């Protein structure tokens with residue numbers, strides 16, 4: 001039973017400190033005045049939207065994120081606008097960006113990495129069931145709630161479609177070969193990205209990082225994957241990464257196979273924490 005979509009406005013919120021800057025605007029801590037409920041308020045300037053021509057993409061993002069209900073997907077409760085800004089009322093992730101945790105500790109334990117991989121696989125399986133390809137799962141878009149549970153935060157590049165997509169998106173390090181070679185891509189794109197993320201969770205750096213953009217492209221195209229000797233990572237973890245970072249998209253492990261992989265079964269905490 002849907003709560004009636006009420007019309008929100010800025011006067012319904014006490015706006016607090018900025019939480020961070022996104023690409024097209026800022027995110028603020030805010031409290032809904034009547035319920036005292038804490039939310040994150042993402043503010044995007046119409047000027048910026050026009051300049052980057054992201055109006056359609058933003059509307060698509062909001063349609064998509066509003067319709068998704070999953071413990072590992074950040075809720076979008078609603079939105080409103082005034083003359084110069086669009087406001088998105090988002091679930092507040094109390095422990096901020098997973099990125100910060102990764103930078104603070106250098107790399108994650110195998111148990112923590114496997115737990116986040118399981119949460120991601122379950123969230124993406126849910127998205128794919130609803131024909132949503134996220135395409136931009138990178139640490140900056142991953143947030144942690146008050147219990148440390150992973151939340152996919154930003155659906156900025158998500159698309160709702162079955163057809164192959166051609167728009168270039170994502171940070172270089174996360175681009176899959178089919179995107180670098182500008183072939184079409186589909187759901188398997190998120191599986192490639194999970195391989196990149198798993199590697200980065202365990203080693204603290206993405207696998208194809210290189211001095212120049214060109215070198216990164218070359219390493220991605222050749223899937224030039226090597227595992228440093230430290231930190232020591234289990235063979236099962238390397239096996240999972242090796243089965244995701246596969247050039248032929250049709251040969252990558254499916255989300256279901258990720259969930260059933262021995263390394264995940266052995267190390268992931270099903271509670272997501």
Ligand SMILES: Clc1cnc2c(Nc3ccc(N4CCOCC4)cc3)nc(-c3cccnc3)cn12
Pocket residue numbers: 019020021022027040042074090091092093094095096097143153
């Ligand atoms: Cl959407 C959305 C929902 N919740 C958040 C959030 N939450 C959040 C919580 C806590 C801390 N702090 C915890 C103590 O140490 C200092 C940081 C930061 C962000 N951050 C961002 C964001 C966006 C861009 C850059 N940087 C952060 C977006 N968010």
